[in-house]
Ligand SMILES: Nc1nc2c(ncn2[C@@H]2O[C@H](COP(=O)(O)OP(=O)(O)O)[C@@H](O)[C@H]2O)c(=O)[nH]1
């Protein structure tokens with residue numbers, strides 16, 4: 001048996017990457033009968049059939065995104081533009097919260113540093129505990145450091161339209177030539193992603209090309225879990241259980257905040273998102 005990763009699925013035929021080579025495979029009867037549908041990113045065992053391959057087994061998934069389905073994403077690079085469009089703490093924090101709740105390891109990447117250094121914005125995320133990378137796809141700076149952390153992993157990109165996600169993919173591996181667009185003028189082109197696929201990287205690993213993180217929705221997150229989605233607040237022990245971390249005496253989050261160890265921007269985001277969630281689940 002050979003092991004591989006499903007990188008694409010079209011009409012019941014799966015493209016599977018096996019040691020850097022791509023083979024076609026179909027789902028075998030038993031897998032179909034058991035009602036498990038292989039998805040992009042699945043690690044699978046293949047059996048040789050007459051002159052093709054069959055997916056004989058799907059290995060346990062460590063996570064699975066729905067609509068479109070992608071399994072086993074190792075990490076997400078959240079791309080933010082230093083300018084054009086101007087970065088927003090609120091918007092960034094909402095996206096980070098959604099991804100944290102789903103338990104994805106996150107890397108922050110500040111792009112367009114040729115226009116503005118983005119360091120003040122990035123510093124807030126470094127302080128929160130995120131790895132922060134500064135790049136410019138226009139000047140091709142900082143790209144090698146990103147490649148290093150992508151080696152051997154399945155990486156997805158998230159971030160607002162126009163921040164340079166497609167440009168970044170092109171800078172990392174020019175073979176893909178994803179369509180890039182001017183801010184606010186992105187058209188549905190030939191290469192616009194509607195289905196998910198994995199793009200194999202020359203240096204090992206894959207880019208998960210998926211629109212799965214383009215809608216930022218946190219309505220499924222209980223307000224009590226919100227602070228766990230902020231690494232700098234996570235697991236702090238407050239005096240009262242069920243502390244909202246907004247005004248209680250003996251609140252460990254507020255203490256850390258007043259000691260200057262949680263930045264104002266992040267705490268403000270916490271309050272805004274907490275209020276949003278509290279209003280949502282009032283009835
Ligand atoms: N100045 C500058 N512009 C960039 C950079 N990266 C991307 N852009 C431009 O920003 C626009 C949006 O880029 P695109 O990759 O389509 O963003 P996406 O919507 O996140 O995929 C395009 O016009 C790019 O040429 C950069 O590092 N510097």
Ligand SMILES: [Mg+2]
Nearest residue numbers: 165166179180
């Ligand atoms: Mg794009």
Ligand SMILES: [Zn+2]
Nearest residue numbers: 238243245251
């Ligand atoms: Zn508290």
